[in-house]
Amino acid sequence: DVKVTQSSRYLVKRTGEKVFLECVQDMDHENMFWYRQDPGLGLRLIYFSYDVKMKEKGDIPEGYSVSREKKERFSLILESASTNQTSMYLCASSDGPGGSGRGNEQFFGPGTRLTVL
Amino acid sequence: GQSLEQPSEVTAVEGAIVQINCTYQTSGFYGLSWYQQHDGGAPTFLSYNALDGLEETGRFSSFLSRSDSYGYLLLQELQMKDSASYFCAVRDLRRTDSWGKFQFGAGTQVVVTP
Numbered sequence: 727d728v729k730v731t732q733s734s735r736y737l738v739k740r741t742g743e744k745v746f747l748e749c750v751q752d753m754d755h756e757n758m759f760w761y762r763q764d765p766g767l768g769l770r771l772i773y774f775s776y777d778v779k780m781k782e783k784g785d786i787p788e789g790y791s792v793s794r795e796k797k798e799r800f801s802l803i804l805e806s807a808s809t810n811q812t813s814m815y816l817c818a819s820s821d822g823p824g825g826s827g828r829g830n831e832q833f834f835g836p837g838t839r840l841t842v843l
Numbered sequence: 844g845q846s847l848e849q850p851s852e853v854t855a856v857e858g859a860i861v862q863i864n865c866t867y868q869t870s871g872f873y874g875l876s877w878y879q880q881h882d883g884g885a886p887t888f889l890s891y892n893a894l895d896g897l898e899e900t901g902r903f904s905s906f907l908s909r910s911d912s913y914g915y916l917l918l919q920e921l922q923m924k925d926s927a928s929y930f931c932a933v934r935d936l937r938r939t940d941s942w943g944k945f946q947f948g949a950g951t952q953v954v955v956t957p
Contacts, residue, residue, distance in 0.1 A: 756943070757942075757943035757944075759943075759944075761947075766851070766949060767949060768930060768947045768948055768949040768950045769886070769930065769932075769947040770947075771944070771946070771947075774943070774944050776942075776943060782944075784944075785946075816885065816886070818886075820943045821943075822942065822943065823942045829942050829943040830874065830876065830891040830934075831876075831888040831891065832876075832878075832886075832888065832943075832945065833888075834885035834886050834887070835885060836884075836885050837885060
């Protein structure tokens with residue numbers, strides 16, 4: 727079974743703090759994603775990585791950065807947390823077009839509920 | 844740009860059939876997915892349609908009409924455990940590196956009553 731794990735289930739930080747959210751997948755997937763989920767807005771893509779050290783901005787990258795130094799790990803960084811970044815953060819992974827799933831299915835981690843005070 | 848529209852909420856009784864529609868506007872459509880998410884849980888994949896027509900997987904079926912930019916998820920023989928949010932997501936292929944990327948809708952809350 728594909729497993730996507732996230733470093734924390736719940737996190738409380740103060741405004742201005744630097745925040746690191748870590749995500750690890752164990753299926754050798756090429757693609758990894760960070761989303762935030764807010765009521766009524768669905769899942770919005772923050773950043774996407776299709777290979778080690780490669781990244782692409784999603785729909786709402788402002789205030790965030792990412793790092794993918796190893797294939798299995800994708801980190802989301804909030805350089806200076808603000809209250810409007812209070813949200814549920816979901817990490818996901820999928821294989822590439824040459825994989826058995828052809829990248830059609832994304833596997834999600836359990837999520838990190840971040841509160842910024 | 845791209846946009847997806849799906850109803851915000853649908854209520855039905857156990858045993859009934861529910862259809863969740865999804866209309867999309869995108870410049871490079873390549874496929875439509877559906878995900879289920881229970882309260883407090885992670886989204887889980889239900890189906891993917893790249894070609895027109897109906898695909899059936901047990902009690903759930905998914906349909907796509909590319910000419911109408913429209914798809915739906917059909918939930919049959921509703922059970923209480925089907926109470927969840929359902930998201931449609933489109934693959935908008937404008938770059939080969941973006942093959943894995945999907946745009947998600949806002950989700951439809953399905954409430955199943957006894």
